[in-house]
Amino acid sequence: MRNTFAEELYKHAVKNKKIYILVSDISPAGSMINFQKKYPNRFLNVGVSEQTMIGMCAGLSMEGMRPFAYTISTFALYRPFEMVRNDICYQNLPVTVVGMGAGTIYSTLGGTHLTQEDISIARSIPNMNIIAPCDPSELKEAINFCCTKSKFPIYLRIGKAGEKNFTKECKEKWTFGKIRKISSGKDVCFLTFGPIVKKAYDLKDNLKIQNISSEIYSCHTLKPFDYVGLKKIFKKFKLIVIIEDHSKIGGLNTIVKTCAYESQYMGKIVSYSLKDEFIHCYGSQEDLLGKHNINNKKIYRDIIKKIK
Amino acid sequence: MIKNINQLSKSKARCRKYRKKILEISQSVSALHIGGSFSSVEIIDCIYNRIKKNKDKFILSKGHAGILQYVVLNDLGIIKNKDLKNYQKKNGFLGVHPDYGTPGIMASTGSLGHGLAMAAGMALACKNKNRYFYILLSDGELQEGSVWESVLTISSLKLNNIIVVVDNNNLQTSSWTTDTHPTLYPIDKKFESFGWNAVKCNGHNSNDIFNKIKKKSPKKPLALIAKTIKGYPISFMKNVPEWHYRAPNKVEYFKAIKEIDNL
Numbered sequence: 080m081r082n083t084f085a086e087e088l089y090k091h092a093v094k095n096k097k098i099y100i101l102v103s104d105i106s107p108a109g110s111m112i113n114f115q116k117k118y119p120n121r122f123l124n125v126g127v128s129e130q131t132m133i134g135m136c137a138g139l140s141m142e143g144m145r146p147f148a149y150t151i152s153t154f155a156l157y158r159p160f161e162m163v164r165n166d167i168c169y170q171n172l173p174v175t176v177v178g179m180g181a182g183t184i185y186s187t188l189g190g191t192h193l194t195q196e197d198i199s200i201a202r203s204i205p206n207m208n209i210i211a212p213c214d215p216s217e218l219k220e221a222i223n224f225c226c227t228k229s230k231f232p233i234y235l236r237i238g239k240a241g242e243k244n245f246t247k248e249c250k251e252k253w254t255f256g257k258i259r260k261i262s263s264g265k266d267v268c269f270l271t272f273g274p275i276v277k278k279a280y281d282l283k284d285n286l287k288i289q290n291i292s293s294e295i296y297s298c299h300t301l302k303p304f305d306y307v308g309l310k311k312i313f314k315k316f317k318l319i320v321i322i323e324d325h326s327k328i329g330g331l332n333t334i335v336k337t338c339a340y341e342s343q344y345m346g347k348i349v350s351y352s353l354k355d356e357f358i359h360c361y362g363s364q365e366d367l368l369g370k371h372n373i374n375n376k377k378i379y380r381d382i383i384k385k386i387k
Numbered sequence: 388m389i390k391n392i393n394q395l396s397k398s399k400a401r402c403r404k405y406r407k408k409i410l411e412i413s414q415s416v417s418a419l420h421i422g423g424s425f426s427s428v429e430i431i432d433c434i435y436n437r438i439k440k441n442k443d444k445f446i447l448s449k450g451h452a453g454i455l456q457y458v459v460l461n462d463l464g465i466i467k468n469k470d471l472k473n474y475q476k477k478n479g480f481l482g483v484h485p486d487y488g489t490p491g492i493m494a495s496t497g498s499l500g501h502g503l504a505m506a507a508g509m510a511l512a513c514k515n516k517n518r519y520f521y522i523l524l525s526d527g528e529l530q531e532g533s534v535w536e537s538v539l540t541i542s543s544l545k546l547n548n549i550i551v552v553v554d555n556n557n558l559q560t561s562s563w564t565t566d567t568h569p570t571l572y573p574i575d576k577k578f579e580s581f582g583w584n585a586v587k588c589n590g591h592n593s594n595d596i597f598n599k600i601k602k603k604s605p606k607k608p609l610a611l612i613a614k615t616i617k618g619y620p621i622s623f624m625k626n627v628p629e630w631h632y633r634a635p636n637k638v639e640y641f642k643a644i645k646e647i648d649n650l
Contacts, residue, residue, distance in 0.1 A: 138508020
């Protein structure tokens with residue numbers, strides 16, 4: 080995703096001189112090198128100065144520019160939190176804070192480099208909007224939105240590298256603020272966001288062997304959330320499965336269950352979210368997710384049990 | 388020379404007016420940051436009335452002196468009388484700390500250590516456009532790490548259209564800066580070692596502030612370390628910590644007004 084981010088942003092930056100990117104000590108990937116070489120005044124590495132990165136983006140925005148702050152998600156959101164809150168959100172400025180390698184992606188680096196509660200934190204800040212594309216294709220749409228349409232703060236939560244494209248041929252278009260059906264089915268509904276969508280596709284294939292058909296939705300805009308779309312899903316499905324690379328507190332799990340309670344949804348909701356515990360283990364991302372019971376074998380067994 | 392003397396006496400008259408206005412407002416609120424506002428009067432007056440051009444911007448990073456900025460903006464006709472009267476009131480929009488969107492206010496401040504980075508972003512957007520950005524920091528604010536991140540970044544990016552003034556009254560909410568952080572001094576040398584030009588001035592002398600800023604080199608950002616006295620010039624407020632956030636009672640109010648009239 081970081082290469083797609085770089086490529087797409089560069090394309091927009093060529094056309095729009097108001098686009099700036101401030102990065103915090105992160106090596107420019109792919110097209111970001113072109114951006115840096117061609118527009119050194121609009122690509123700035125402020126070094127290990129995340130608070131300044133965010134504050135400067137606010138200042139650029141107040142002069143009519145369209146800035147992006149880009150670094151590993153924990154350093155984009157947690158380290159400069161008060162600058163994100165006061166400088167960007169309190170002043171309601173169109174700055175995009177890009178959190179790269181979000182969730183448990185940096186699985187070998189330890190808990191200091193994981194963002195298991197970033198959506199929960201970002202969601203609670205007034206004026207903040209959150210986009211978490213599920214694949215490079217959705218990321219392109221999100222960048223286009225951030226570059227050309229957005230008039231408010233955005234936390235853009237992205238993966239890192241090697242994400243497969245699932246939605247390129249998708250019938251339903253990407254629209255900011257709308258839940259997107261990315262695969263059709265009738266028995267079980269998967270709600271998810273971000274690169275962990277892969278799990279839903281793998282499960283869909285496995286469930287198909289048992290003649291269980293699955294529908295998959297990308298809840299790419301976590302704030303504002305598409306409650307109208309969600310209520311339609313409540314009407315259609317009796318079993319909803321949430322899969323998220325995020326804490327059970329304040330993310331998709333909370334959003335969906337709160338809405339289900341308010342709309343008196345009578346079906347079953349099963350969620351696979353990270354536990355409310357710091358992660359002290361290492362290995363692959365799969366290993367980390369597995370420790371928190373987010374593994375496809377378990378999800379598969381649970382679904383079969385609930386359906387039969 | 389005569390011009391300078393004229394300017395100085397005009398500035399003194401304005402500063403008397405500003406302080407008296409703040410004292411007047413103090414009688415309608417439970418408390419306000421009078422000490423730190425009084426230490427900044429000559430600095431803000433000089434920037435707004437003698438230096439700043441329309442296209443330039445001023446950011447009050449020490450946002451707790453917001454009442455002073457409102458009074459100056461009111462004097463310039465940017466904030467209306469009726470709005471100033473509603474300061475801290477239910478139906479007003481002027482709170483203790485400046486809010487972006489208020490006429491004349493360029494950034495929301497109040498939490499220390501934010502103004503300089505925002506100014507750096509503005510200065511970056513306007514690099515080589517002959518626009519200047521003035522930022523007033525408190526000396527206590529220099530304890531914020533974010534300030535030094537920005538100081539380092541500004542000189543590295545050669546954002547030479549930035550002028551910082553440090554209100555060096557040496558007194559914080561409840562303690563002397565020299566007591567809690569004796570190694571904060573010398574402040575000017577710290578800025579210099581971060582690639583800035585740094586000069587000291589008498590922060591209660593408009594001509595000294597004016598001349599030091601006017602002599603700014605175009606090759607580096609400037610930090611002006613303005614030596615001031617918290618609560619200046621009121622005898623019972625000067626260097627007394629409790630006047631950081633307090634409104635004078637009636638007796639104190641009249642005494643303070645009298646002292647200003649006799650200046």
